[in-house]
Amino acid sequence: MATYNTSEFRKGIKVQLDGEPYLMIECNFVKPGKGQALYKCRLKNLIRNTVLDRTYKSGDSIEAADVEEIQTQFLYRQGDQFVFMDNSSYEQYELSQDQVDEAWKYLKESMVCAMVLFNGQPISVAPPNHVVLRVEYCEPGARGNTATNVTKPCKVETGAEMSVPAFVEIGDLIKVDTRTGEYIERVKE
Amino acid sequence: MGKPSPKRDGFRPAASWEVLRLRAGLFRQIREFFDRRGFLEVETPLLSADTVVDRHLDPFLVETNTARSAATDGSSPRWLQTSPEFAMKRLLAAGGEAIYQITKAFRQGEFGPLHNPEFTIVEWYRVGDDMASGIGLLGELAVELLQCPPPQVATYRQVFLEHLSLDPLTADAAELERAARTRLTSVPESFAADDRDGWLDLLLSECIQPRLGRDRPVVICDYPASQAALAMIRPTDPPVAARFELFAQGLELANGYLELLDAEVLRDRIKSANAWRLRDGKQALPETNRLLAAMEAGLPRCVGVALGLDRVVMLRAGESDIRRVMAFPFDIA
Structure with a gap:
């Protein structure tokens, strides 16, 4: 069973706690001159995305996650x-x-x-950071309104609902940022 | 001039020229400070057959080429010094009175925002000092280097009582563990229930130290006798170590002792430190050294202090990462 010793602790290693995988997102070394060295770690659960703070002392180890x-x-x-x-x-x-x-x-x-x-x-x-989706349904837009700050809901081909500028029409292809869920721009075929 | 590229610029220092000039200025200030007081600047080896034996200090071991060095009594391995303590005390036992040096120290595994495995120590000893004059001298240096008001002095017991309502000298390990578990979101699972000093270190570094020295630096003195390291123990009730530390802005800056003089006691402490090291899964360190001979010949009563210079630069430069105050920190050394 592979493990990480405290001397190998660093941001980015993947470890296993109580049977679940975690990503080490922070590791802070703390040590009094004449005292016990501590590793204060912040771990992100890769299944539930929750964050956990755990402190280890030098010499401890954590099971590596496959x-x-x-x-x-x-x-x-x-x-x-x-x-x-x-x-x-x-x-x-x-x-x-x-x-x-x-x-x-x-x-x-x-x-x-x-x-x-x-x-x-x-x-x-x-999914990829940017995807192109076809608009299946939305209310008709006010013609000539090219402002992007006036938005309306629309439904895209996957069945999801998102917010688009008022000028977007049914059948348009839109590019969306999947990390934020935000509309980026209208694209051609 | 080409575009900056990480690869081509990999040779550049981590500290700015402004910080490097500040560093150089501190070196000058330190030398003037000790020269004015009649201290002699000394140099001691970085590579030594002897090493400080501390439960929590891991020295780098350097292999020597036995074929070449056997002739010069250099056949034993050498340790990179975790502090110049042993050699400086040998000088005192041989007639040194007030000595100082600015030197490198090396500690394995210590790397983080406040630690670099190779760092700079200012260390000094003065024969005839007691706790009060030793703390006084450290205070004067702190005022000059940090441009701050004189440090306040408090005992280890006082700061625990003030911040945690807990007596660190009398509380048993279970009480300390309870205090740590109620105040901290996570304590290391591997901490042994009977490891009193481990729990004290955890409480001090996690619950107290971040709040120390906010308005003005503070010197904490009278550590638990179990944390005496190389300090004398004062026969108070309960006994305490004649040891003191300087903190400013939550940073530990210096450690000083009314020095232990008795070679037999040092032998016992080395044995006990090694016993802990073995328990912690670490390697035991050599139990014989030339300091023992110096102490047997007669080490005069003195106070010694080590100050971490890189952290002083951090405070002066307003940097929160030690890497930014050294030209070439460990990862780019």
Whole structure:
């Protein structure tokens, strides 16, 4: 079983606590001149995205988490199940709506997504930072209004709802930032 | 002039020229401070067959080329010094009266915003000093270097009572553990229940130290006897170590002792430090050294202090990362 000793602690290592994978997002070394060295760590749960503070003393170790990132293709959605395929092994993975989280809003067939595996099981999936989606429905826009600060709701091809400028029309293609969920611009075919 | 690139610029120092000039100015100030008081500047080896034996200090071991050095009695491995303490006391036992030096010290595994494995120490000793005059001299230097009001003096016991309502000299390990668990979101699971000093260190560094020396520096004295290191123990009730430390803006800056003079006591402390090191899963360090011989010959009563110069530069420059006050910190050394 691989472990990380305190001397190997640094931002970015992936460790396992109570059977769940964590990313070390901060590690602060504290030591009185003649006293016990401490490592104050901030750890992010890679499944639930919660953050945890843990203090270790020199010589302690934490189990390493078997976490890897693979490139997958989104194949299709079947009810609450989202099916992806590993681009190199062609193995298929089924993720629940919970596991896919916000990503479902952007998933289109054959889209390339980064998937995180923990002990070989998928725990999260991320679409590309920018995706292009077709607007399926919105209220008609006020003609000639090109201001981007006046927004209205719309529904896109994946079934998700998002906010777009008033000039966007049904059938338009829009580019969206998947990290913030924000509209970026209207694009041509 | 080309565009800056991380690769091509990898040779550049981490500190600005402004900070490096400030550093150089502090070196001059320190030398003038000690020269005015009749101290002699000395140099001692960085590579020594002897090393300080402390539960929590890990020296770097340097292999020597035995074929070449056997002829000069250099066949034993050498330790990079964690402080110049042993050699400076050998000078005192041989007639030194007031000595100081600005030197490098090396401590393995210490790397963070306040630590670099190679750092700069100002260390001085004066024969004839007692606790009050030793703390007084440290205070005068602090006022000059930090441009601050004279430090306030408090005992270890007073600061624990003030900040935690806890008597650090009489509380048992279980009480200390409870105090730590109620105040901290996380305590190391591997802390042994009976490790009184471990719990005291945790409480001091996590709950008290960040609040020390905010308005003016503070000198904390009379440490628990179990943390005497190389200080004398004063036979008060309970006994305390004749040890003191300087804190400013939450930073630990200096550590001083009314020096232990008895070689037999030092032998016992070295053995006990090694016992803890083995318990902590560390390697034992050599139990014989030339300081013991010096103490047997007669080390005069004196006070010695070590001041971390890099942290003084941090305070003066307003930097929160020690890397920014040295030209080439460990990761780019």
